Amino acid sequence: MKTLEELRARQSEITDELRALNDEIGDADPTAEQQARWDSLDTEEKDLRETRIPAAERAARVSDSRARWQSTRFSNKPGAFDALNNPAAGRQELVDSLIRANEHRDIEGDNQAHFERLIKRHSGDTAWAANLLARSRDEYQSGFAKILMGRAELLTAEERTAMSVGSNTNGGYLLPTHLDPTIILTNSGSSNAIRQISRVVTLTQGTTWNGVTSAGVTASWDGELAEVSDDTPTFGRPAIGTNVAQAFVQATIAAFDDIDNLASDVMMMFADARDRLEGAAHATGTGASNQPKGIVTALDASTSVEITSTTAATIGEVDIHALYRGVPVRWRGRSSWLLNPLYNLAIKRLGTAVSSAFSGDLTQPVTDRILGRPVVESDDMPTTQTTTQLDNEIVFGDFSNYCIVDKPGGMSVEYIPHLFNTANNLPDGRRGWYAYWRTGADATNISAFRLLQDKTSA
Template identity: 40%
Template sequence: MPFDPVRASRDELKNFLERASRPELMAALQTIDTAFPDQEITGHLGGFYDAASRALLDEITELRALVSRGSTEDGTPFDRSASGGFQARGAAYDRAMRTVDAAVQRGQLPAYGAERVETLLTTGLPVSRSLTARWATAAGDPAYETAFAKLASDPERGHLLWTREEGDAYRRAVAVRDEMRAMSLTGNAGGHMVPLTLDPAVILTSDGSANPLRRISRVVQTATNEWRGVTSAGATAEWIGESQEVADGSPVLAQPAIPVHKGDSFVPYSFEVGMDAVDLLGELRLVLVDAADQLMATGYTTGTGVGQPTGIVTALAGTSSEINTGGTEAMVAADAYTLQNALGARWQPNAQWVAHLATINTFAQFETANGSLKFPELRVSPRQLLGRPMNELSNMDGSINAAATANNYVMIYGDFNNFVIVDRIGTQMELVPHLFGANRRPTGQRGAFLWFRTGSDSVNDSAFRMLDVPTTA
């Protein structure tokens, strides 16, 4: 359904203005002109009309200038992509990729982190790609990393030890940080943008955590407040005779939106640790990122979606994807077959299992009538169940209390490409110069307060089946 600006709220108009294409803006302005042919447009609708008109005029003026000289804003030629649109690969992109490649070569950035940055640089709206390029260049500058390390070592006087290059790098990073805040609906005052090699949105993986969701799900990065995708149950095809009218096979498209939520991690460190700035960044990377990973693991599994990510368990609970056990307040071996058989055929090729270790061990102990193991493949590495990979997810229910009235969500089977994890780039850190004890005297410690933004949700519940073992007190 076309967007109706006349009936939209202030927030809806703001969100539309941020993401609308040129044709959508023109259609919205035409709708307002039709509704108010001879009337003054006031209030938030009038503000939207003025802002949309200016944005449209600026975009058309810039496009005409670019086309007239046949180049991008960086002065490099346009490349016409296979889809017929313009795709700019200019100096900003080149600088960002050189910065990322250098970090990989120094061993400070894993290859998958570089791939995530490159994906951001080549997808999404032009304004998002441009901001990503400036962020990667500024946050990945080695001079900014050493400037940040000196601040972490001494938050009050570390800047006095900066070289000219470090000072320039810090100012460039601050400019990008402020631009990111300006684009954010929940901007924060204070704080330093963390170096590229310390950003959880870039370097987090499932290593060292019993959280497989980052490994098996679809993980995307964004430079905005939410990720928007497009899902569909698929178009239909048909066999048809000569000269017959074809059926309407149009798919029903949905546009799921996943917001990012603020999380934080705080770690104290002694003055002695801070004396070695290089080792300090390495320690902060290990401790802070691990703490963030553990928090995210819980959010991605059982998060409520209110002020935190929507977990996969939360997304599926109460939907048609939830299937009750065939046992009485306990799992039975047949549950595995029931769950797998209930999933649609189109999701089966990429389907995987997730369950708590205790649940995995329960199924590993099921025996046939003659004493053989029903699922021997659960006792080898890598584990499998009924021919599909089994992953340990420690945040799921692992014990069932028959004396309580509760739902126990013990196992999920499905195609986890339909569970999306969104990370917002531009993580920030506040450095606390002095920490104080219970008697309000210094402890000889400083503090690193990291905050980040992430979100998650299922974009297609039909791609999953979840086993519930309900109990009644």
């Protein structure tokens, strides 16, 4: 049986192999050999992830057992936070330390997997990884709680040292790693569903992320000694700016004294507020007025990716097939359905006819796959069918072509010890928390999507 360290090492190797294979495939369709290799690595990675949790529990039991039978133990195994004291710590050491530092947190399986994928994806940014590791320390969590309750004078020396890495130039404090909604997904009822399936990048410098897109190279069949054509592709330069989002919560001094865990509850509410605000923006954000551009807004701007339903105010099987066929094959295999639960139920009703029994009856949950591709529900997706205009309904496409840009560190929170009344500008016994973060979003390649619109009856 492999040790926990061997399991972690193999997971890291698989991640590197998958990244290299993805770069090799690029925008082209994978060959049969490449697809088989990808599927094999993906299956092995899932098996390792399922094996590692029991292995970690077993290692903890062995450690506890040995502690009862010997009073002195010697080990040269580095601690989870030793990398912070090693200026030469590489990306793999920081990734391993981050995973170990957060294994004891109350993080659900899907969230743990998302956390590990995210830190591995951005492991090249060692400063970012080191900051996450520092914010994973228990001293940072306890110090953060004291500061949010206005008890900075009670900070221990260890807490002051830990908090120094999480303060920004504006005086705010970044959330502890396991509470940061940028790093850890919130509960399964989160409305921020689009973030979970989209490409997420971290912008470390400047205020605008600049990418590169291309339709790819078009090859040709030519005769012997025939001059080859110039197949240089046209490159696009999508630019996504970051937008400021903020929230403020106030409470009386009496509430600070009387309500247990007030600061923790407020942090949870901030995380929920971020989810709801971003969830709506990623679906239908205007891209103007300091908002990210939603996927529906981006697609609605181009008739080349719009498909009109066959019948007004009705979603039919033929419309689902048209959406599926409309996405080019190079993106279809990685595509997902994005729709409001209302339309998912409408599609479920299509299965009532014997000739269309491809979805379940009322005793079964709504489908999580349509034509073999995953279904993602979002209450922020449109539901209107006016029949007087082309109303947007369902998106199908490869969401790696919808990019969400975050500034490093995620959400920052500042504690305001006294608020002043607007009458005479004197304190009135209130305190508050000010939370803010910067993010942006837009589609980088609309050709990878199709948008179903309701036909007008006019």
